[in-house]
Amino acid sequence: MRQVLGIAILLVAPxxxxxxxxGFFSLSAxxxxxxxxxxxxxxxxxxxxxxxxxxxxxxxxAIDTTGNRFFFIEATGSGVIRTLDMSDGLQLNSHxxxxxxxxxxxxxxxxxxxxxxxxxxxxAGARRIGTINPTTGxxxxxxLLSAGASISSTALIALNEGGNRLYFEGxxxxxxxxYSIDTGTGADTSVELSPDxxxxxxxxxxxxxxxxxxxxxxxxxxLGSINPASGVVTDIGSSIAVGxxxxxxxxxxxxxxxxxxGTPPMGSLSVYTVNTNTxxxxxxxxxxxxxxxxxxxLEYDLNAVPVELMSLSVE
Numbered sequence: 001m002r003q004v005l006g007i008a009i010l011l012v013a014p015x016x017x018x019x020x021x022x023g024f025f026s027l028s029a030x031x032x033x034x035x036x037x038x039x040x041x042x043x044x045x046x047x048x049x050x051x052x053x054x055x056x057x058x059x060x061x062a063i064d065t066t067g068n069r070f071f072f073i074e075a076t077g078s079g080v081i082r083t084l085d086m087s088d089g090l091q092l093n094s095h096x097x098x099x100x101x102x103x104x105x106x107x108x109x110x111x112x113x114x115x116x117x118x119x120x121x122x123x124a125g126a127r128r129i130g131t132i133n134p135t136t137g138x139x140x141x142x143x144l145l146s147a148g149a150s151i152s153s154t155a156l157i158a159l160n161e162g163g164n165r166l167y168f169e170g171x172x173x174x175x176x177x178x179y180s181i182d183t184g185t186g187a188d189t190s191v192e193l194s195p196d197x198x199x200x201x202x203x204x205x206x207x208x209x210x211x212x213x214x215x216x217x218x219x220x221x222x223l224g225s226i227n228p229a230s231g232v233v234t235d236i237g238s239s240i241a242v243g244x245x246x247x248x249x250x251x252x253x254x255x256x257x258x259x260x261x262g263t264p265p266m267g268s269l270s271v272y273t274v275n276t277n278t279x280x281x282x283x284x285x286x287x288x289x290x291x292x293x294x295x296x297x298l299e300y301d302l303n304a305v306p307v308e309l310m311s312l313s314v315e
Contacts (some may be wrong), residue, residue, distance in 0.1 A: 005233070019271070020260060021250060021271075022086065022301050024061055024072060026050050027292035035070060035089045036050070036289075040259055040273045043284035045292065049089025052082070061111045062117060063299035070299065071095075071108065071134055079105055083134050086301065095137030104140060108132060108158035119185060120157045120168060129166055129181055142263060144186030155176065156247070158204040158211055159183075160228075165229055168209060170198055180228050191231040195311070201249035201260055202226065212236075212276055214249055214260050221245055221272075223258060223279045237279015240272065241265055250299040251276075259298060261286075269295075 009201040021038045023045065029053065032051035038044070052226070058075040068087055073079040079097040084090065095106065103123040110117050117132045124174075156305035158167045166181045176196050181188040183212050197215035211226045213233070243260030252259070258274045270283040286295070 013063070014189065018071075020252070020301055022063065022299045023295050024070070025258075025295045026057070026296060027291050027294050028155045029291055030300060031295075033057060033072075035086060036085060036290075038271055038286070040220050040257075040271050040284060043046075043271055043286045044287055045287055047089075047289060048086065050152075051090055052084070052089075055080075057296060058105075059296050060105060060107055061297045061299060062108045063301060064110045064112070064115075064117075065301050065303045066112055066115075067304070069134070071110070072297075073108075081132060081134050081137055093135060095135070097132070097137050097139055099139040099141070101141070103128065103130070103139075105132075105139075109157060109160060111161050113161045117315075118159065118166060120166065127168065129183060129186055142186035144188075146186065146188040147172070148224055156199060156202060160204045160206065160211075162206050162209075165228070167204065168203070169202075174278075177229055178226060180230055191229070193226065193231045193233055195233055197222075197224070197233050200245060200247045203249070203251035203258070205251060205253045207253050208276075212251060212258055214245075214258065214274075221260070221262065223276065223281075225276045231237070235279070236276065238258045240274065240279075240281045243267070245272075248295065248298050250300040252300050252302075254302060259300070261295060261298065 023036050023038050025034050031054035034051040035048040037046050053057040056075040058073040058074040062071045070084040070086050082094045083092040085092050106120045108119045119132045120131050122127050126145040128145050132239050157219050164183045167286050168179050176193045176220045177189045177190045179188050197214050200212035213226050217239040221242050222239045223236045225234050232302050242262040243265045249260035256276045260272050263269050268285050270285050272283045274281045
């Protein structure tokens, strides 16, 4: 007798994740804020879901790629943290920040390994880190302060998840320093940057254990790496011709790509894609949908998965 072997494979689409390069936009009419994606190969922008109501926006964002969540801070009172679902752009929750004391929030990064949202704060002239609970708004500040009242710092931070370090740039006297803070204790060390670049964006690549940065090179921009232990800055490849650029940037660790937003010497606002191995760069003019007036920030979503194997049966 002939036997027939039947194999049934069920493929089910998982929860939809935003497709990689995620932008946060404002609408000219009727106003509000909305998530969207940017295709760096052609500059096309696609909006996600519906717009959120207009609110004072602080340009502080973070992304939880595993949980498919996008966080941003509304600049109302001491601050309100809002959480959006990246699959449909809808708001999941909204809570006023509490427990700040005299501190104010500079910036924030999400640690996927620890499922923790870290905040970088200014407190009475010093800098400190803490955690933010996005489902309650509760802030827990670490006890140790970083540096003294003389330091001047931007909101430029990078998170080394595996090493439990948060890096930020400060200028205690005349030369910029890179500060490295232990995310468990708040203890910090610092060293002068050499040479001293005008950094507009940096991000830590955990796979390569490298802190990548975009900084000025004359009127152009340059990709480089920074050694947090020595402060040594090393150019990668040649400088990138731009007319102007913002600090809006995002790192694709797996794809070895660093994206930033700028304007070519002869062109319109564009997304630049820089190869982190060679420094080679390309740019594509951004195509804004009707009604979108501004791009505020970028995040990169590593978890864009088309299908998921749910079950396998053999008969």
